[in-house]
Amino acid sequence: MRQSADMIPMEGKPGEAAGPQYLALRDQIAFNIEIGKLPAGSRLPSERQFQTSAGFARGTIRQALAQLEAEGLIYRRDRSGWYVSPPAITYDPTRWAGFMAYVTEQGRTPATITLAKSSINANAALADIFRVAPGSPLHVIERMRTIDGRPVLVERITVDPALAPGLLDHDLDGSLTQILKHKYGVVVARNRVDMRPCALAKEAAETLGTKPGAPSLTVVRTSFDEKGRVVEYDQEYWRHDAIRIHVDLSVRGEPDA
Amino acid sequence: MRQSADMIPMEGKPGEAAGPQYLALRDQIAFNIEIGKLPAGSRLPSERQFQTSAGFARGTIRQALAQLEAEGLIYRRDRSGWYVSPPAITYDPTRWAGFMAYVTEQGRTPATITLAKSSINANAALADIFRVAPGSPLHVIERMRTIDGRPVLVERITVDPALAPGLLDHDLDGSLTQILKHKYGVVVARNRVDMRPCALAKEAAETLGTKPGAPSLTVVRTSFDEKGRVVEYDQEYWRHDAIRIHVDLSVRGEPDA
DNA sequence: GAGTGGTCTAGACCACCTT
DNA sequence: AGGTGGTCTAGACCACTCA
Numbered sequence: 001m002r003q004s005a006d007m008i009p010m011e012g013k014p015g016e017a018a019g020p021q022y023l024a025l026r027d028q029i030a031f032n033i034e035i036g037k038l039p040a041g042s043r044l045p046s047e048r049q050f051q052t053s054a055g056f057a058r059g060t061i062r063q064a065l066a067q068l069e070a071e072g073l074i075y076r077r078d079r080s081g082w083y084v085s086p087p088a089i090t091y092d093p094t095r096w097a098g099f100m101a102y103v104t105e106q107g108r109t110p111a112t113i114t115l116a117k118s119s120i121n122a123n124a125a126l127a128d129i130f131r132v133a134p135g136s137p138l139h140v141i142e143r144m145r146t147i148d149g150r151p152v153l154v155e156r157i158t159v160d161p162a163l164a165p166g167l168l169d170h171d172l173d174g175s176l177t178q179i180l181k182h183k184y185g186v187v188v189a190r191n192r193v194d195m196r197p198c199a200l201a202k203e204a205a206e207t208l209g210t211k212p213g214a215p216s217l218t219v220v221r222t223s224f225d226e227k228g229r230v231v232e233y234d235q236e237y238w239r240h241d242a243i244r245i246h247v248d249l250s251v252r253g254e255p256d257a
Numbered sequence: 258m259r260q261s262a263d264m265i266p267m268e269g270k271p272g273e274a275a276g277p278q279y280l281a282l283r284d285q286i287a288f289n290i291e292i293g294k295l296p297a298g299s300r301l302p303s304e305r306q307f308q309t310s311a312g313f314a315r316g317t318i319r320q321a322l323a324q325l326e327a328e329g330l331i332y333r334r335d336r337s338g339w340y341v342s343p344p345a346i347t348y349d350p351t352r353w354a355g356f357m358a359y360v361t362e363q364g365r366t367p368a369t370i371t372l373a374k375s376s377i378n379a380n381a382a383l384a385d386i387f388r389v390a391p392g393s394p395l396h397v398i399e400r401m402r403t404i405d406g407r408p409v410l411v412e413r414i415t416v417d418p419a420l421a422p423g424l425l426d427h428d429l430d431g432s433l434t435q436i437l438k439h440k441y442g443v444v445v446a447r448n449r450v451d452m453r454p455c456a457l458a459k460e461a462a463e464t465l466g467t468k469p470g471a472p473s474l475t476v477v478r479t480s481f482d483e484k485g486r487v488v489e490y491d492q493e494y495w496r497h498d499a500i501r502i503h504v505d506l507s508v509r510g511e512p513d514a
Numbered sequence: 515g516a517g518t519g520g521t522c523t524a525g526a527c528c529a530c531c532t533t
Numbered sequence: 534a535g536g537t538g539g540t541c542t543a544g545a546c547c548a549c550t551c552a
Contacts, residue, residue, distance in 0.1 A: 247450045337549090
């Protein structure tokens, strides 16, 4: 039996200030998410069902959905449908725990899939980061990580083989930092993290099962050992609705806000 | 004299892998930004000029522009046009400097405009944060901040009047933390920062001169004094292309990435 | 007042996921 | 095979900005 538009009947919402129609539809969907009529992970009616039930053109529907996506309330699975976003994971760059630990702590189920491992020759940018000559060999690992089965990030890790020869022969689905520490005696002493909102490039979008341009958060992490050598250079692309940054600090330096 | 589409002639770009037309147009525009033909702050040709020169329907043009906006390469000024984004400001939540200091340090010109100041009664959420009874009076300040004349953030600051009576009578265009420290002897000892990508709500969008749904970064900062009382609760909404987070840390705790 | 982006319509075909 | 979202067209009118 086909599912009709009103199998997930949307509640109306008390009148709002007039505005564009797509925002009214956005409000209505957001309202239904808030009150739990559309629980996390559930699927929204199809765009064409909205067309019928809401009476707008499909473009208008898609504007409302794109707005909700930008807000992090819903996400899309390419050519499958729109789904309500699960809660985000909180990430604290000053705490020293990895993905697996974070996610487990927060009552969710993490998983890692290694997509590719290869050896490349350093281009100018990488040569500069690792302080090696351009063309030097570097290990590159590409992984995808999921929370409760939903892909939330793709990452590309670069490691200097001088510090970890034969690294690619290990099982890389766990903690890389652990492998570096226990198998190679390489210990991370300093960490640099850069974050910025961005949009998914085509490739990353494909492996995350979404569309190029989907909003995203780029996290670039550079790890140094006690001698200041770069141990690990990790570029992560997160679904923007899956992560939340939290930092807790005591004062040092001069207040001047 | 009217400006014709080819007053900013767009360079063609070496052939790319086939894909949607809007991505091809995106690549072309991004290329022209990279090579400096479209410098930071400059205005792009109008959508209708693109329609003529690129030969696509306007919807397709707008898709390319929205993609570039999501990537942070361009931004819009409502009903005025599309502009190339200036470089982002780097923000380090572990460093103890305010907006004015950051921006100046990075060779840019900051400014603050106080939009509104008022007294409200705490709702449930705020009462919980400040540990006061619901309905207790609270100071609320709304400000907009600009870099080189471009609005980049709106913020809403809440302060407990018990700690700073008469705060609203001061000039609030400078550093609030300074005022609290020097006029009221209130010193911030601990700081909590939460960040997450989001989309601008209607009001914030209007004051930033953009459209609801424009990508954005929410930064919520809670400041405590040495006794653990909440001194300042600051909700900031940043244009997502204006900010970049940078954290530099030494290891503490257990590595487990 | 001319031009801009913002919103909206009503179609169409396609690639891909799902069953 | 049927349904989904992804892409694209060719119009239209509006609110607003800017000179």
